Amino acid sequence: MWVLLKEEKDKKIQDLNDELQKERDRSTEIQRQLHLIIKDLEQHAEFMxxxxxxIVNNMKQIELDDL
Incomplete structure (x- = not known):
């Protein structure tokens, strides 16, 4: 009886550890993807x-040319 309960507990613990590892892996991948998105946004913001x-410089040049 005790052996069975211990085996069940051990199995449950292993299942929970496996699930935790999957979630850690998933979290790592999500963080990696977010990092890439942020990097792309920063590059786009710099480009813009x-x-x-x-545009501002061109407008200033046009104004100077009109004088």
């Missing part, structure tokens, strides 16, 4: 900032 700067 440069584009806006170019």
């Amino acid at each position: 900032s440069l584009r806006v700067e170019d």
Whole structure:
């Protein structure tokens, strides 16, 4: 009887450990994907900032040419 209960507990513990490891792996993958998304967003923001700067400079040049 005790052996059976211990085996059941051991099995449950192993199942929970397996599930925990799967969730850790999943979390790691999600963090990796989020890091890539953030990196892409930062690059896009930098690109847009440069584009806006170019537009502002072009507008200033047009204003100077009109004078």
